[in-house]
Amino acid sequence: MTATTDWDPSKPILEIENLSISFFTRLREIPAVMDFSCTVMPGEAMGLVGESGCGKSTVALAVMRYLGKNGRITGGSIRFKGRDLTTMDDGALRLIRGSEIAMIYQEPMASLNPAMRIGAQLAEVPMIHEGIGKEAAWNLARQIVADVRLPDPDRILKAYPHQLSGGQQQRIVIAMALMSKPALLILDEPTTALDVTVEAGIVDLVKDLGRKHGTSILFISHNLGLILDVCDRLCVMYSGEAVETGAVAEVFDRMRHPYTQALFRSIPLPGADKNTHPLVSIPGNFPLPHERPPGCNFGPRCTYFQAGRCDAQKVPMVPLAGGGRHETRCLRSAEIDWDKPPVAAKAVARTPVGEVVLKMTDLRKYYEVSGGLFGGSLKKVVKANETLSFEAREGETLAIVGESGCGKSTFAKVLMGLETATSGKIMLFDQDIQDIPIEKRGTDTVSSVQMVFQNPFDTLNPSMTVGRQIIRALEIFGQGANDAERHDRMLELLDLVKLPRAFADRMPRQLSGGQKQRVGIARAFAGGARIVVADEPVSALDVSVQAAVTDLLMEIQRKNRTTLLFISHDLSIVRYLSDRVMVMYLGHVVELGTTDQVFSPPYHPYTEALLSAVPIADTRVKKRRIVLEGDIPSAMNPPPGCPFQTRCRWKRQVPGNLCDTVMPPIRVLTGDHQIKCHLPDEVLAGMEPVIRVAAQ
C-alpha cells in the first residue's frame, strides 16, 4: 500500500504507548487496560501473557480497532509503521485490516463462516485488497492451503468449515491471515481449543511462516510454555497493566516482578512433585476491574507487599539495570532477593496405597450410529472403548491421558453408570456394576463413585444457593438424619474445600471459577465418595487457581484415602500429581505404568509424541521435537491393525506389515509397565528420553 513507502524498516513495526482502554456500561466506566506500552520490531515475535481478564485480548482487538460498541480507547497511541491507528477512519482501517495486520483467533470453528465454502472465504482477502480476479484468487488460495501443510487442497477449498477437523480449521484461519502477506500477525490464544499434538503442529507452522516471510507476531496466550516456544520477547500482564516485559530468556530466568515469579511457581514444571515439591498457589483472587486496589494492583496478593509504600501511589514501569529493554512495574525490584527459594509448603509423606477398589476387565463400549445422509440403512459402529483393563487401588491417583476422541470420557460415563458397557466387567469394591445403569444403582454405590466436572460454570444450578446445592446432594445420598444435621454437614464440607462458611448463601454467579470448582468438589465428596472421577477438573481455570484446586484435591484425597481417577490431556499436571498413568488412543490403552515408567523411556510411540508436544515453561528443559502428521483418525473408521499406525514415526522399525494388519498385544515390560506396541525389545530399549533437564 502507498503509506508503507515512507516507513523505515529499522523502526518498530508496532508501537503502543500508554494505551488506555475502557468499556462503558450504563452504570460506570470500566477500565480494561491502563497505561500499556509495548514495542514490536520487524520480524520479532512478542508474547502477551496473563490470566483471563487481564486485558491481553483487549489490547489485540484495540490494535485492530475492533472494540465493539462499548469499548473506547481513552488515551495513548498505537502506531503501526509510524501511523497512528487510534485516529484512523474506517476506510483507511479497512485497507490495513487483513492486508497488513491479520488476526488468528481462539476458536477456529466459530471464526469461519459456516455457510461459505473455505475457498470463497480465503479468496475474498486478495480480491478485496489486491483487486485480483476470482480465478487468480482461488489459485492463490490453493497455494496458501498447500503452504499451511494441508493435504488435498482442492477438496479442502470446496469444503465447508464443519467438514474439517479442529486442527485443519485452525490451519485455514492461519492461511486466511497469510493470504495478503501481512506485516503483523496477531494470534489470540490460537491453540487453546486444540489437542496438544495438534497444537505442536500449529505452533511449528506459525514459527516457520513467521521466519519465512519475516512477519512480526503478537502472540497472546496464558500458556508460558508456548510463549517460550514461539516468542522472542514477552510482556506479562496483570489486571489491565503490563507488569513485566523483556526478552523471553531474560524474563524466564531473571524475573523481576512478584507476579511473574508467583505465576512460575504455580505451574507444574518437571521436578515439581505433589509430595516433596508442592506447587505454590497465589493467594486471593484476581481483582474485578472496578475494584482494583490503590497503588500496585498485585499488592493484596503479593508476598513482598509493604503497606504504606506499595499502596501509596500508582507504580510506574521502570527499566532494569541489566538493559535489554527489560522493565518491571515493581517498586521493590532492587530490594527483593529473587533467587531465594519459595517458602516451601510442608512436604508430606507419600500416601500408602491400599486394596484394589476398582477393577475393569476387557471393558468395551460400542455405540451404534445410523449412517448415510438420508437415513440409509447403513449402521456404523463407534468403538469408543476397546478392551480396557486396569485396576485402581485405594488412595491412589490414576491419571487417564489422551486427546479428544480417545474414549476417556466414555470410560468415565460407563463407570458412573450413565452408559452401560457393551461387554467386559467392572468390579467396584466387590460388586459387578457394568450392566447397572445409574438409576438402578443403590445410594451407596452412587455416593461412593462421584465425579468432578470439567466446566464449573455449567455444572452448578444458577438459581440455587451454593449451600442448598450441597444439601441437595446430601439428601440424595441419604446423609444426615434431619435438616439441621445436613446443614452442619454442609458447613463442614465448605470448610473441607476451604471456602468461607458465608458462601453457603451465595448464588453461583457470585463465585469465581476456582470457587465454583471447589463447590463442585464439595458436592462430589458429600456422600463420602471413595472413588472420584475428575474429568479435566482444572483445565477451564486460570493457572494461578489451578494449583490451589489441584492441591485441594490432593489434600482431601490424603485425608479420606480416596481413589482419584484424574482424566486430563495436560501431561505437566499429570506428572505432578498422579501415581500411575494410563495413556489412551482411539479407545485403546496404549501404555499403563507408574508415572516414572510412563514419563521415561521406553515409551509407546504415542506417549513419546504426546510428551514432546507439551510445552514446558522452563529454559533449562531441552526437548526433542516430534510432530505428529495428520489428525486423529475417526473412531467410526479406525485404521486396521495398530490404531496409532497412521501417525507413528517408528513404524519402519517393525518388520513386515505387522502394524498395518495385526492389533498389537499388551506386553508387560519391567515392573508391571504395560505397552501395546509391535516394536522389538531392542528398539524400545534404545529409545532416548524426550525431555532433558540441563544441569544447573
Next chain:
Amino acid sequence: MPVFLIRRILTMVLTALCLTFVVFYLTNLPPNLEKLAKSEASSRMSDADVESWIERNGYGRPVLVRYGEWLGLIPGWTRTEDGVTTGRCIGPGQDAAAAPLRCGVLQGDWGFSTVFKQPVSQIIAERLGATGVLMLWVMIVMVPASLLIGVLSGMREGSRLDRGLSVFSIASTATPEYVSGVVLIALFASTSTGLSPWLAEQGWISGKTLFMGTATSALDSGITFWNFSLPVMTIALYGIGYIARMTRASMTEVMTAQYIRTARLKGVSFGNVVMKHALRNALIAPFTVIMLQFPWLLNGVVIVETLFNYKGFGWTLVQAASNNDIELLLACSVVAVFVVLMTQLISDIGYVFLNPRIRVS
C-alpha cells in the same frame, strides 16, 4: 431421503385421519343431522318425519360405519323401498346395478355439497385456486418486505433505524386482520372518510376511492391493483411484522458471531459483510417461520375473504360451517391438514439447502 419422505407422508395421512374423524363426529351430532334434514327436506317436518328422513338417507347408523363409508373403505349403504333402490353411491336417476360398491374419498368421490349443490371436489378445486392466487400475491409482498425490514433493523442493533422499524413491525403484528382490514377499508376505500375523498378532490384519482373495499370483481374480471391491494395488504401486514421480528433476532445474533468479526478484520466492508457473510446464515431461522406462515395464512384468509367478499377457500369454509355442509367441511379440513404438513415438509427440505451443516435423517 425416501425413508424420510415416506415417514412424513405417513404422518400426514395419520393426522388427516384423526382430524377428519373429529370433524366428522362433530358435524354428525344429532342436532346437526336434524338441521340437515329440515334444510334438505322441509323445515316444517315433525320429529317423527325427521327421524325417518335421517334413517332413510343413511345417517342413522353408527358414526364409525359412516366414517368408513365416507373414506370409501366400507360399501355405501343401499336401501330398497317400493322396488326402487336408493343408496349412498347411487346418483339420482342412476341404475342401482351400475353404481359402484364403494364411493368415498379413496375412490375420489368427495361427496356433494348441500349448500352449493355441486360436487365438493369441484368447489374445492375452484376455490382453492382463487385462494392460491391471493396467497401468491401475499407472499410476493410479504416475504421480501419482511426480510428487508428484518435485515435492516438487525444489522445494527439498537440504532435509530432498528428502533423505528421495530416499532412498525411490532405494531403491525399486534394488529389482527379483522382490525387492520377495517382500518384499511376506512382509510383507503371509503367515499366519505379517509384519504379517498381528499385525493378525488385533488383530482389525483379517477374513481371515487383509491382502492376497492371488495375483491369480488377480482374473480370475475381479473385482478387489478384497485381491487386486490387491500386484501393482500391486510394479510401481509400481519405476517410482515412477525417475520421481520424473527429475521431481526436472527440477524442480530449472526452479527455478533465470531465469523463476522473475522470478516470485518479481513477488511471486508460493512455492506459486504451483511450481504455475503451474514445474510445466508441469518435466513436459516426465518425460513422455518416463513413456511409456518402458510398454514397461518389459511387462518387469515378466512377472515379476509369474508371481509372483502372474495370467494375463495376461506369464504367457502365459512359458508360450509355456517350451513352445516358436512361433506364440504370434511374436505376443507383434509385440505388444511395437507397444506400444513406439506409446508412443513418443504421447510425441512429447504433447510438442508440453506444450512450445509444439517442433513435430513
